[in-house]
Amino acid sequence: MRELTIPITAEQILELHAGDTVAISGIATTGRDAAHKYLVDRLIEGPKPLPAEDQRIFDELKKIYRGGAIYHSGPILRNDAGRWSIVSSGPTTSIRDEIYEDKVIAAFGLRVVIGKGGMGPRTLAACKAHKAVYVHGMGGAGVTNARAMVEVLDVFKKEEFGLPEAFWKIRFHRFPGIVTMDAHGRSLHEELGKAFDERLAKLLHAE
Amino acid sequence: MPGTGTTNDENHPPFSPLSRGRDQGSGGNKVTNGEMNVQCDSENMLNQPAFGEAIFDLVRRTACELPEDVEAALKRAHDEEAPESTARMILATFLENMVLAREKQVPLCQDTGMPMFFIHHPPGLSHRVMRRVCEEAVVRATRERYLRHNAVDPVTGVNSGNNVGKGFPGVFFEEWDDEAVSVVLMLKGGGSENVGRQYSLPDDVLDAGRDLEGVRRVVLDAVRRAEGKGCPPGILGICIGGDRGSAYLHSKHQLLRPLDDVNPDPVLATLEERILREANTLGIGPLGLGGKTTLLGVKIGALHRVPASYFVTVTYMCWEHRRRAIRIESAGAYRFIG
Numbered sequence: 211m212r213e214l215t216i217p218i219t220a221e222q223i224l225e226l227h228a229g230d231t232v233a234i235s236g237i238a239t240t241g242r243d244a245a246h247k248y249l250v251d252r253l254i255e256g257p258k259p260l261p262a263e264d265q266r267i268f269d270e271l272k273k274i275y276r277g278g279a280i281y282h283s284g285p286i287l288r289n290d291a292g293r294w295s296i297v298s299s300g301p302t303t304s305i306r307d308e309i310y311e312d313k314v315i316a317a318f319g320l321r322v323v324i325g326k327g328g329m330g331p332r333t334l335a336a337c338k339a340h341k342a343v344y345v346h347g348m349g350g351a352g353v354t355n356a357r358a359m360v361e362v363l364d365v366f367k368k369e370e371f372g373l374p375e376a377f378w379k380i381r382f383h384r385f386p387g388i389v390t391m392d393a394h395g396r397s398l399h400e401e402l403g404k405a406f407d408e409r410l411a412k413l414l415h416a417e
Numbered sequence: 418m419p420g421t422g423t424t425n426d427e428n429h430p431p432f433s434p435l436s437r438g439r440d441q442g443s444g445g446n447k448v449t450n451g452e453m454n455v456q457c458d459s460e461n462m463l464n465q466p467a468f469g470e471a472i473f474d475l476v477r478r479t480a481c482e483l484p485e486d487v488e489a490a491l492k493r494a495h496d497e498e499a500p501e502s503t504a505r506m507i508l509a510t511f512l513e514n515m516v517l518a519r520e521k522q523v524p525l526c527q528d529t530g531m532p533m534f535f536i537h538h539p540p541g542l543s544h545r546v547m548r549r550v551c552e553e554a555v556v557r558a559t560r561e562r563y564l565r566h567n568a569v570d571p572v573t574g575v576n577s578g579n580n581v582g583k584g585f586p587g588v589f590f591e592e593w594d595d596e597a598v599s600v601v602l603m604l605k606g607g608g609s610e611n612v613g614r615q616y617s618l619p620d621d622v623l624d625a626g627r628d629l630e631g632v633r634r635v636v637l638d639a640v641r642r643a644e645g646k647g648c649p650p651g652i653l654g655i656c657i658g659g660d661r662g663s664a665y666l667h668s669k670h671q672l673l674r675p676l677d678d679v680n681p682d683p684v685l686a687t688l689e690e691r692i693l694r695e696a697n698t699l700g701i702g703p704l705g706l707g708g709k710t711t712l713l714g715v716k717i718g719a720l721h722r723v724p725a726s727y728f729v730t731v732t733y734m735c736w737e738h739r740r741r742a743i744r745i746e747s748a749g750a751y752r753f754i755g
Contacts, residue, residue: 286524
């Protein structure tokens with residue numbers, strides 16, 4: 211198990227290889243479909259100057275993401291007397307953000323993308339070019355994951371996107387995952403996929 | 418109530434089938450001169466508070482506690498993986514998550530999915546009323562954080578915020594002769610739902626003809642394509658035949674069967690066993706990151722088809738098969754039966 215504490219350096223990323231298990235600590239945000247669309251269409255590629263509120267969020271996210279992480283998850287939260295906490299928050303399917311993630315990695319200097327199911331060639335290329343990794347979280351293990359999301363610090367776009375889709379700024383403590391796409395160009399998903407194909411071909415040939 | 422012929426208000430029976438009321442009277446329905454006399458009785462025979470409490474308890478428990486058969490299957494899968502393997506570590510995390518969710522009474526997974534209620538009831542109960550009770554239970558469970566806000570209007574993009582919308586939750590009815598009502602609830606997550614598939618046989622690419630060998634071929638293809646995306650080890654609900662709509666629903670009915678049951682049709686039982694065994698040689702494993710257990714179960718049903726069509730419909734359920742059942746007696750008591 212390798213410990214990763216945000217902010218993470220390029221050197222630390224290069225030490226990681228597909229298959230390594232990691233525990234991630236530090237401040238990061240959740241962000242899924244609506245968040246990625248907003249990051250790219252509005253903040254990164256939208257007409258400048260940005261409206262004041264967007265600029266504020268852009269500046270906040272730049273601070274969080276430089277050397278940091280985004281977590282593909284739509285959590286369930288509780289609000290006790292104005293204080294938010296995470297109830298259940300496993301990873302959601304990452305491939306839906308494939309058309310955005312390379313741009314997000316490049317623009318913000320993200321080091322870690324956490325999700326499930328793996329991502330495609332565009333994200334893999336961005337991981338290599340910008341020294342980042344994709345970490346596969348424990349799909350379905352919402353409560354175990356919530357235990358590693360120890361404090362909710364802030365939230366952006368809650369009203370517009372709704373609770374599951376908002377950016378929740380969270381302090382993580384030893385969040386568990388497995389590196390499945392590294393900065394050396396290796397994707398466990400690609401490699402395993404080839405093996406699955408071969409075994410399927412054998413089963414279909416049998417008859 | 419049965420045996421007494423009286424109604425005791427203090428007992429608050431959750432429902433009282435119309436048929437029984439009718440039997441006690443005399444000459445309620447008359448068929449005259451061969452004409453069909455279709456009567457409408459608008460009396461509401463459901464005691465909503467008692468029925469609603471039972472349904473709410475079902476929702477809460479389904480979101481927080483896996484059924485025993487699924488737990489046992491996950492433990493078996495864990496023990497079969499090699500010590501120190503990634504697969505075993507992942508399954509250990511799953512088991513830990515299951516224990517934590519039950520202890521804290523919080524949802525096992527943040528995606529509490531599409532709630533689907535399958536209700537068996539005696540004659541005479543109002544579907545509209547039962548549907549409303551299910552909706553109210555879902556609204557309350559959402560308010561109390563047992564369900565995530567999950568109902569999104571696809572046209573406006575607006576989340577209803579209470580898990581009620583058009584066709585949401587799903588409520589399905591079947592009449593039976595039993596005096597009790599049984600309600601099975603399945604919470605069907607979106608990640609696994611996305612990897613379900615429907616094949617129209619013959620399929621040239623997979624060389625799948627209109628026979629059980631063709632079924633085997635396309636189902637294995639579906640498992641391969643789902644790889645890690647449906648949160649394996651998964652459970653397959655399969656329908657052979659039917660039309661495109663009925664087949665998907667029937668494939669979901671298969672997921673209501675206990676994992677350790679045996680298909681009463683020996684031909685389908687053999688096919689289930691074979692597909693399960695073969696799929697587990699694909700090596701997809703927990704979360705698609707490699708391992709021995711790719712599927713925990715395969716359940717196959719069949720519906721008559723028209724000569725021109727031969728559909729094979731696969732619904733994929735994730736490892737966290739949230740499916741619980743209650744039985745509500747007409748006298749008011751209810752208990753979990755699954």
